[in-house]
Amino acid sequence: MLYKFSPLHSFVDVQSLGWEVLKEGQYTIPLPRLSPDEQELIIEVENYFREITRIREFSSPEETKDELLSTLSRVCHEKGYEIDEEQETYLVNVAYLHIYGLGFFEHLLADNNIEEIALIGLGKPVYVYVKGKGWLKTNALISSETYLMELVNKMASLLGRRITLQNPRLDTTLPDGSRLHASLPPISNGEITIRRFNATPLSMKSIVSFGTMRNNLVAIMSLLMQGDFSVLVAGNTASGKTTVLNSLFSFVPYNERILITEETPEINVLQEHSVRLVANPDMDIKLLDLVYDSLRMRPDRIVVGEIRNKEEARALLDVLLAGQARGAYATFHGKSAEEALSRLMSFGISEMDVNSIDAILVQRRMMLYDRQKRRVEERRRATSLNLVIESKPVPIFTYNVNKDSWKITNMPLVYDVIGARLGLSNKEVKEEIAKRTALMEKAPSDFKDFYKFMQRSLYGLA
Incomplete structure (x- = not known):
């Protein structure tokens, strides 16, 4: 026995x-x-x-x-x-x-x-x-x-x-x-x-260390966040959409007012001037209602959480079109930027309104077969970063699953678009990307330490 x-x-x-x-x-x-x-x-x-x-x-x-x-x-x-x-x-x-x-x-x-x-x-x-x-x-x-x-x-x-x-x-x-x-x-x-909810969020340094993306992609994303680009993070289930979106707020200045509307509390930003509104189906308080409430609260940034249906998609676009916030952010189910935009338009969003989304980052959770080890291994990767131009996604970064590597494309467009938002020349944008790529090499891994490092390095704050 x-x-x-x-x-x-x-x-x-x-x-x-x-x-x-x-x-x-x-x-x-x-x-x-x-x-x-x-x-x-x-x-x-x-x-x-x-x-x-x-x-x-x-x-x-x-x-x-x-x-x-x-x-x-x-x-x-x-x-x-x-x-x-x-x-x-x-x-x-x-x-x-x-x-x-x-x-x-x-x-x-x-x-x-x-x-x-x-x-x-x-x-x-x-x-x-x-x-x-x-x-x-x-x-x-x-x-x-x-x-x-x-x-x-x-x-x-x-x-x-x-x-x-x-x-x-x-x-x-x-x-x-x-x-x-x-x-x-x-x-x-x-x-x-x-x-499970991760009470200690991952920093971008940690996300890069897991192989999810590269430092130069993070450098470009940091400029998109600073330039008030509205970003949609698309991907399949458990691909790390919310984790990545959360970590991107390390590049938002500490003194901005951030309004977070969610069905499940997941976004955990370190900016002190942040307000979280949580939907409650039992009390008939919908995410849609909270999004419209947020428009009257003078936010600098609005996070809409996860978009699941036509009403929530319409609410996100109304936020973008109203211009009440300088940037709006959400997660969305979609295997590619093309699929994400197609799904939004299937919800009745017009091509013209879709243009209010500035960029789409696509995350994928993949199960790959290792023939030598004879087992399936999980991989989470940022498979593309796209600017939305004339209702179409234009890829900047694309991922090759066979080589586990990324290809950079359309960089002149990146310099033009980011430069126009931040008042920088193409040369200055290129130099800033290189500078921020180097910063990522030096940055600490801890979420709070990474936030403080980036605030100090980029804005002289915190």
Whole structure:
């Protein structure tokens, strides 16, 4: 046997915690596999402990675990169960996670390399999406619909939200910014999807270090941001659209007023004079409403978050056409700049209005097959940067997937367009791109340090 638990009296009608750790998985959660008897013992401890908490509160995890240990010893003594010191330690830890925490989900939520957590059904292993590795099967599952409801309601409790058999669907944003979707039968066989929010954003230095783009592309993007170009970041799901858009604000002067409208809080700028407005479907507050509200708030820059439908696309274009902000920014699903513009026009946006978008950066998440290693590897790349001229995308940077390299084109146009916005000659724009490319080499990787470095280097600020 894996564990040494040997009760003097066997349990009958063994109960389950509602979750369990399996023998193996591609992603290993460092928790012990419990025997049915050990699970039953933890349930006994839980029942005793809940009675204790009716009359007593605990001020720290340590104090709580001490009381759980006392309760465990008491139950074992009263029931005549024998456990050793090793079992005692891990049973208390598991009991604490089960009663006060989120079970094995605590370990998943503590791993910053995990981008997404997915329960695909009761009795099936939970999957996690790990940076650089893709989807991995964990060594844990949820077996009980009751526990699934308890787990979801624990996560959503601070928001005053609940999932029930009468209301078997929940879609909300957790306090840390992560997005939670959960559903029960008959909608699904039990489902949880958590898209993690990175509380510490990536700097452009880090993004370049991952191979997503090159320093000279960042240098040009920094001039677009300084020149008040309105930028659309397009791409497929999980390609890093929001991450890149967020990092571009390091090139916006610290004293500008930035208005952020989102359905899910994701943009995290360091400019102090920033205001975030978050849509709330439960209160019938739509992103569209917030975008129009923002026009009356005198912003220097407006972020519209992710454009998903005709109304939101129209709102973005209204922002651009109104001229209330010097620059407007959004993310949008599209595999190319051509597809992004085509989709916008399919929403009823005219060719003339599309010209109010100055530039489109396209991000792609690709799964490439390595024949030598015989495995699929994930790659995120900026596949093109385009200026929008006469309703058509004109590429500046294009990516070659076979060579994993970029080609620069139409640079005279870049010099003309940026120079016209910033009052610089073509020669000065060229020199500025070279200067900023060199700055990227020297810049620190930390998000805040990168921001301060660029503010100081470009504007003499902060």
